Amino acid sequence: MNFDLFLQYMVAGVTYGTIYGIVAVGFNIIYNATGIINFAQGEFVMLGGMTAVTLGRFLPLPAAILGAVLITMILGALLEILFIRWLYRPSVLRMIVITIGLSILIREVALHIWGESVRALPYFTGTSVTSIRLGGVYISPQVLWVVGISAVVVVILGGFFRYTLLGMQMRACAANRDAARLCGISAKNMVTFSFMLSAAIGALGGCIVSPITYVQYDSGVPLAIKGFTVAILGGLGNSMASAGAGMLLGILESLSISVLPAAYKDVISVAILLVILFVRPSGLFGSIEAARLKEF
Amino acid sequence: MRGRNGIIVAIVSLALLVGAGVQAAEPIKVGAILAVTGPASFLGGPESRTLTMLAEEVNAKGGINGHKVELFIMDSGANPEKAVSFAKQLIEEKKVLAILGPSTSGETMQIKGIAEEGKTILLSCAAAEVIVNPVAKWVFKTPQKDSDAIQAIFNQMKKMKISRIGVLSGNTGFGKAGKGQIEKLAPENGITIVASEVYDKASTDLTAEVTKLKAANVEAIVNWSIVPAQSIVIKNARQIGFAGPIFQSHGFGNIKYVEAAGAAAEGVIFPAGRLLVADVLPDSNPQKAVLVKYKNDYEKRYKEDASTFGGHAYDAFMILAKAIEKAGSTDKEKVRDAIESMKGFVGTGGVFDFSAEDHNGLGIDAFELLTVKDGKFALYGK
Numbered sequence: 270m271n272f273d274l275f276l277q278y279m280v281a282g283v284t285y286g287t288i289y290g291i292v293a294v295g296f297n298i299i300y301n302a303t304g305i306i307n308f309a310q311g312e313f314v315m316l317g318g319m320t321a322v323t324l325g326r327f328l329p330l331p332a333a334i335l336g337a338v339l340i341t342m343i344l345g346a347l348l349e350i351l352f353i354r355w356l357y358r359p360s361v362l363r364m365i366v367i368t369i370g371l372s373i374l375i376r377e378v379a380l381h382i383w384g385e386s387v388r389a390l391p392y393f394t395g396t397s398v399t400s401i402r403l404g405g406v407y408i409s410p411q412v413l414w415v416v417g418i419s420a421v422v423v424v425i426l427g428g429f430f431r432y433t434l435l436g437m438q439m440r441a442c443a444a445n446r447d448a449a450r451l452c453g454i455s456a457k458n459m460v461t462f463s464f465m466l467s468a469a470i471g472a473l474g475g476c477i478v479s480p481i482t483y484v485q486y487d488s489g490v491p492l493a494i495k496g497f498t499v500a501i502l503g504g505l506g507n508s509m510a511s512a513g514a515g516m517l518l519g520i521l522e523s524l525s526i527s528v529l530p531a532a533y534k535d536v537i538s539v540a541i542l543l544v545i546l547f548v549r550p551s552g553l554f555g556s557i558e559a560a561r562l563k564e565f
Numbered sequence: 566m567r568g569r570n571g572i573i574v575a576i577v578s579l580a581l582l583v584g585a586g587v588q589a590a591e592p593i594k595v596g597a598i599l600a601v602t603g604p605a606s607f608l609g610g611p612e613s614r615t616l617t618m619l620a621e622e623v624n625a626k627g628g629i630n631g632h633k634v635e636l637f638i639m640d641s642g643a644n645p646e647k648a649v650s651f652a653k654q655l656i657e658e659k660k661v662l663a664i665l666g667p668s669t670s671g672e673t674m675q676i677k678g679i680a681e682e683g684k685t686i687l688l689s690c691a692a693a694e695v696i697v698n699p700v701a702k703w704v705f706k707t708p709q710k711d712s713d714a715i716q717a718i719f720n721q722m723k724k725m726k727i728s729r730i731g732v733l734s735g736n737t738g739f740g741k742a743g744k745g746q747i748e749k750l751a752p753e754n755g756i757t758i759v760a761s762e763v764y765d766k767a768s769t770d771l772t773a774e775v776t777k778l779k780a781a782n783v784e785a786i787v788n789w790s791i792v793p794a795q796s797i798v799i800k801n802a803r804q805i806g807f808a809g810p811i812f813q814s815h816g817f818g819n820i821k822y823v824e825a826a827g828a829a830a831e832g833v834i835f836p837a838g839r840l841l842v843a844d845v846l847p848d849s850n851p852q853k854a855v856l857v858k859y860k861n862d863y864e865k866r867y868k869e870d871a872s873t874f875g876g877h878a879y880d881a882f883m884i885l886a887k888a889i890e891k892a893g894s895t896d897k898e899k900v901r902d903a904i905e906s907m908k909g910f911v912g913t914g915g916v917f918d919f920s921a922e923d924h925n926g927l928g929i930d931a932f933e934l935l936t937v938k939d940g941k942f943a944l945y946g947k
Contacts, residue, residue: 274776281773281776285769288769288770387793387796387825388825392827397800397826397827398804400804400805400806407805481797483793488769492769523772526776526777530762534764534773535765
């Protein structure tokens with residue numbers, strides 16, 4: 270394999286990795302606030318992409334994306350209020366069943382609204398054949414958009430949790446819900462916020478990747494599986510780590526194609542998931558100490 | 566109270582009487598197993614809409630030989646296990662005359678044996694040649710053979726003096742069958758497969774796969790899949806700067822793939838039935854009238870472009886209807902014989918000539934080579 274080819278595989282890997290990473294970030298936000306995995310996270314990504322495509326028919330692209338993010342955010346809040354908010358200390362298993370049920374529900378509703386056809390937003394810059402040539406490597410401008418926007422999102426998210434009152438309240442709830450409530454923070458509201466935030470990030474992710482991956486009523490599930498793998502790989506609850514883990518998995522998958530038949534690409538990610546769960550359940554970047562305190 | 570009960574009884578009996586009157590001639594039960602949802606929904610969706618439309622049309626005209634058609638459409642979601650249980654249900658419980666579909670080759674192969682055992686006509690809407698080769702007594706299919714599609718592509722490659730190709734295929738029944746046929750036919754056409762990759766049907770980006778082909782210095786890429794990934798393939802291939810011709814299977818015959826692939830779809834070459842170019846066919850073409858009527862009816866009713874896949878269901882339904890008419894009965898054995906001896910049936914996929922050895926009835930002339938020009942399908946080289 271020559272160097273140009275290696276770089277081309279790396280670019281492909283970074284593309285996959287960013288897509289996985291942005292889904293994983295959504296998992297982490299809700300996990301941090303509630304201690305549960307929201308298995309409907311992939312559906313937020315699908316909803317974002319679908320809504321943006323529909324709005325894009327009569328709105329300019331940035332407005333359509335903004336609208337899609339807002340609508341998905343409201344839906345995220347509604348789901349939490351309708352199905353989760355009123356539960357009293359639900360068990361992990363119950364939450365898994367509820368979120369999987371929600372994921373199926375959203376998919377079926379989407380099938381009825383949009384039908385089964387494949388949709389995509391237009392490329393933000395250029396067309397589907399435009400590519401930027403760097404040395405011997407070709408990069409689609411959309412990949413740069415995806416990587417750029419994702420990086421900005423992760424940085425803003427880091428700042429939000431560290432410096433804003435709302436972010437600090439959410440972190441307080443994650444650290445110790447009872448103590449946070451004693452300080453006058455509404456834990457229930459924080460959970461709703463976390464659903465809104467993760468729906469918004471999922472939707473934004475869905476919009477920016479849709480020119481590359483397309484979007485269909487059932488495209489959320491495979492993304493959720495990869496995002497989940499990445500979230501575990503990076504260590505549940507750690508958004509920065511999941512961005513890194515996403516890259517790692519994406520690049521591994523991409524390089525695996527150069528030596529193994531492409532059909533084994535998904536075997537890599539599942540094998541990694543299993544190894545991590547056996548050997549280092551706290552994730553690559555997670556602390557073993559902290560993992561012991563978590564119930565899930 | 567007694568009087569009121571009497572009135573209710575009278576109304577109910579009247580309703581029963583009216584109901585019985587309508588059902589004078591026993592309806593013909595036809596099952597359909599289609600992937601209306603799931604990864605192959607772009608096949609099953611148009612297919613199920615086509616069947617619904619045709620059944621209504623036939624019933625409005627008084628049915629076939631005076632029998633109304635009762636259609637049972639089962640949504641398999643492209644899942645072979647579901648297809649198997651639906652096939653058993655349709656044959657054993659509903660006692661249908663025939664099953665139309667399934668939409669995908671994988672499902673069809675799973676239920677082929679069940680149809681044979683249950684002595685029920687199966688008119689598959691899936692493409693793989695293994696469905697009718699070797700011939701099974703009760704199994705027919707309406708889409709053109711994949712070996713003919715590949716031969717049409719290879720003929721074009723010979724004209725273009727291409728000999729080193731890369732092959733990509735999806736991990737579906739259609740993809741696997743196509744890959745097998747490509748590997749079988751390539752040597753006799755003097756074509757070498759330099760690289761071959763199989764990808765997952767739910768893939769979202771295939772840059773790495775096409776990079777591998779480009780690195781192997783292929784002159785052309787042949788992609789064989791029916792999943793949306795086939796739009797991703799051409800897009801990624803052009804993005805990494807692959808400039809050679811890209812050939813697709815007849816599974817590319819849905820304008821939505823062209824829309825999804827955008828500019829990358831321009832110049833893609835693929836074999837397909839004539840439905841996609843119905844408007845530009847010369848009037849002398851025997852299929853023109855059938856194609857234009859089906860296309861207009863479908864598009865008027867569903868406000869979406871007709872695809873060749875819906876056409877496969879059209880052919881399956883019409884062949885069955887014609888056979889029942891010809892047999893003059895709804896006896897399974899007689900209807901089956903009527904299909905097997907049918908000649909010169911003009912459908913959307915081509916002109917069907919069935920025989921005891923050929924349960925597909927179409928030859929290589931059922932294909933036209935198409936390309937994409939300015940976001941629309943066009944006849945290649947014209």
